Amino acid sequence: MKVAFYSTQPYDKDSFDQINDACKHEFLYFDIDLNVQTVKLAEGCQAICIFVNDHVHAEVLQELAKIGVNIVVLRCAGFNQVDLDEARRLNISVLRVPAYSPEAVAEHAVAMMLTLNRKTHKAYNRIREGNFSLNRLIGFNLHGKTVGVIGLGKIGLAFCKIIQGFGCKVIGYDPIATEIPDYIVRTSLDELFAASDIISLHCPLLPSTLHVINKDSLVKMKNGVMLINTSRGGLIHTKHIINALKIGKVGFLGIDVYEQEEKLFFRDLSESLIDDDDILRLMSFPNVLITAHQGFLTKEALHEIAHTTMQNLADAESGVASQNTLV
Numbered sequence: 001m002k003v004a005f006y007s008t009q010p011y012d013k014d015s016f017d018q019i020n021d022a023c024k025h026e027f028l029y030f031d032i033d034l035n036v037q038t039v040k041l042a043e044g045c046q047a048i049c050i051f052v053n054d055h056v057h058a059e060v061l062q063e064l065a066k067i068g069v070n071i072v073v074l075r076c077a078g079f080n081q082v083d084l085d086e087a088r089r090l091n092i093s094v095l096r097v098p099a100y101s102p103e104a105v106a107e108h109a110v111a112m113m114l115t116l117n118r119k120t121h122k123a124y125n126r127i128r129e130g131n132f133s134l135n136r137l138i139g140f141n142l143h144g145k146t147v148g149v150i151g152l153g154k155i156g157l158a159f160c161k162i163i164q165g166f167g168c169k170v171i172g173y174d175p176i177a178t179e180i181p182d183y184i185v186r187t188s189l190d191e192l193f194a195a196s197d198i199i200s201l202h203c204p205l206l207p208s209t210l211h212v213i214n215k216d217s218l219v220k221m222k223n224g225v226m227l228i229n230t231s232r233g234g235l236i237h238t239k240h241i242i243n244a245l246k247i248g249k250v251g252f253l254g255i256d257v258y259e260q261e262e263k264l265f266f267r268d269l270s271e272s273l274i275d276d277d278d279i280l281r282l283m284s285f286p287n288v289l290i291t292a293h294q295g296f297l298t299k300e301a302l303h304e305i306a307h308t309t310m311q312n313l314a315d316a317e318s319g320v321a322s323q324n325t326l327v
Contacts, residue, residue, distance in 0.1 A: 001025050001026070001046050001047055001071075001313060001317055002025070002026045002028070002044060002045045002046055002047075003025055003026065003027050003028065003045055003046070003047045003048065003049055003073075003313065004028050004030065004041055004042035004045045004047070004048045004049070004069075005027045005028060005029045005030060005048075005049045006030050006032065006033060006034040006038070006041075006048060006049065006050050006051070006054050007030075007031070007032070007033050007034070007050065007051040007053060007054055007266065008029040008030055008031050009031075009266060011297070011302055012029075012075070012302075013029055015302040015303060015305070015306040016306045016309075016310075018306070019303075019306045019307055019310055020310070023310050023313075023314070025310070025313065027049075028041070028042075028045065033053055033054050033055070033262065034048065034050050034054035034055065034056065034060065035054075035055055035060065036059055036060055036063065039060050039063040039064060039067075040063075040067070042064065042067060042069050043067045044067075044068075045067075045068075045069055046068070046069065046070065046071060046317075047069060047070075047071035047072070047073060047313060047316070047317075048064065048069055048071070048072055048073070049073050049074075049075060049309060050072065050073075050074055050075070050081075051074070051075055051076055052076050052078060052081065052293065053081070053261065053262035053265070053266070054081060055081055055262075056072060056081060056082040056083065056087075057083050057086075058083045058086040061083060061086045061087055061090055061092060062086070062090065064090075064092065065090045065092060069092070070091065070092050070093060071092070071093045071095075071313065071316040071317070072087065072092060072093065072094045072095070073094075073095050073096075073309050073312045073313055073316070074094070074095065074096040074097065075097055075305045075306075075309050076096065076097060076296075076305075077096060077097060077098050077099065077100070077204075078096075078204055078205060078231075078232060079094070079096050079326055080204070080205045080206070080232065080234075082094055082326070084326055084327050087326075087327045088327045092327065093316045093325065093327060094325070094326040094327040095312035095315065095316055095322070095324045095325050095326060096312075096324055096326055097304070097305050097308045097309060097312070097324065098323070098324060099154050100296065100301045100304040100305045100308060101296070101298060101300050101301035101304055102153075102154040102155040102157070102158040103158050104295065104296055104297070104298040104300065104301040105155045105158075105159075105202075105230050105295040105296055106155050106156075106158035106159035106161075106162060106202075107158075107162065108230055108256060108291070108294065108295035109159050109200050109202075109228050109230045109254075109256075109295070110159065110162050110163070112228055112230070112254035112256065112289055112291070113142075113198060113200070113226065113228055113254060114142075115254070115289055116226060116252040116253075116254050116287065116289050117139040117140060117142070117226070117252070118137075118139040119136075119137045119139060121289065122136075122137065123137055142163075142166040142167070142168055143166060143167035143168070144167060144168070144169070145168050145169070145197040145198060146168065146169045146171060146195050146196050146197050146198075147163050147168045147169070147170055147171070147196060147197065147198045147199075147200065148171050148172070148173070148187075148192040148193070148195065148196030148198070148199045148200070149163075149170065149171070149172040149173070149184070149199075149200050149202060150172075150173050150174075150189070150192065150199065150200070150201050150202065150203050150212065151173075151174055151201065151202035151203030151204070151231065152172045152173075152174035152177040152180050152184070152202070153174070153177070153202065153203075155202045155230075155231075156172070156174070156200075156202035156203070157180070157181070159200055159202060160172065160181070160183075160184055161181075164183050168198075169185070170183060170184050170185065171184070171185045171186075171187045171191075171192055171195060171196065172184045172185070172186055172187070172192070173186070173187055173188065173189050173192045174186075174203070189212075189217075190220060193217055193220035193221050194220055194221070194222070196221070196222070196225065197222060197225065197226065198225070198226040198227075198228070199221070199225060199226070199227050199228070200227075200228040200229075200230075201213070201227075201228065201229045201230070201231045201235050201236075202230070202231055203231055203235065204231070204232065205231070205232035205234045205235060209235055210234050210235070211234065211235070211236070211237040211240075212235050212236075213227065213229075213235060213236040213237060213240070213241065214237040214240050215237070215240040215243070215244075218240060218241070218244045218249055218250070219249075221249065221250075223248065223249060223251075224248065224249075224250075224251030224252075225249070225250055225251060225252075226250075226251060226252035226253075226254070227241070227250055227252070227253050227254070228254045228255075229254070229255045229256065229257055230256040230257065230295040231257060232257055233255070233257040233258040233259035233260070233261050234259050235257075236255070236259070238258075238259050238260075238278045238282075239278065241253065241282075242278065242281055242282065245282075245285050245287070245288065251287060252287050252288075252289075253282070253285070253287065253288045253289070254288075254289045254290075255282075255288075255289075255290055255291075256290075256291045256292075256293055256294055256295045257293055258279060258282075258290070260276060260278070260279070261292070261293060263275075263276065264276065264279060264292070265292040265293045266292065266293065308324065311324075312324050
């Protein structure tokens with residue numbers, strides 16, 4: 001099968017080429033995003049392969065249908081960037097990778113939490129400059145703290161398992177999850193906001209979760225709360241979180257995702273002017289840690305993404321519906 005592969009990074013090409021030796025697909029690798037202007041690059045292909053910041057809205061799907069593309073495979077779990085209703089209308093199959101490595105993202109969330117707390121990133125920079133002072137590096141014990149987890153899917157549960165090992169009290173909110181371990185105390189969202197010392201987001205971006213962290217929910221939280229987001233940028237209202245940081249309501253913020261990340265993440269902008277006042281303001285806070293959608297980036301996760309995507313292509317080509325099929 002001939003596949004147009006959008007938003008390609010070197011590690012994508014390496015992991016897919018290794019597995020493709022056996023599958024024999026013809027991948028056309030493009031390092032640019034999929035949009036209305038770049039959809040023509042898929043001409044002559046039967047499928048496209050996309051990532052988190054490729055927009056597959058109605059107009060793009062219509063253009064894909066015109067050039068004969070009838071399969072869309074996502075190499076990610078989230079699918080908010082795809083108009084599923086339009087894909088269904090056009091008879092375009094859409095498949096995703098729902099669980100490539102829950103531990104990869106969960107461990108990154110914990111790493112962000114520990115870094116913010118114990119300020120290891122600041123200590124690293126100090127030592128490199130010959131500054132061995134411990135002043136202003138005071139953290140707090142995680143043991144005994146209450147950690148609230150919004151979203152108890154595979155990643156959320158992997159995060160809970162790790163946090164429980166620190167001796168934290170784990171509380172969780174998920175309106176859908178049915179089976180959760182006994183050590184997780186299920187609460188309402190308001191109860192979670194009020195009780196948590198640390199809140200970690202592990203839910204998909206849906207109309208019901210858009211800006212779940214906003215000025216109203218922030219008021220309900222403890223002063224100095226730590227927030228971690230490794231899910232989707234749109235879960236947090238950016239301007240509201242900036243205001244909460246300015247007044248000290250939020251004591252620590254760790255984000256691996258950002259609402260406007262498509263203009264920034266996965267690019268080297270070190271020699272460019274960044275035209276985004278909100279990200280520049282967030283970068284200026286000493287208690288904010290930003291990574292550029294790095295949570296999934298482990299060898300194991302990349303291998304699983306490639307393996308599952310190859311199987312999705314095979315299933316779509318043969319007309320087999322799988323648990324990964326969205327449309």
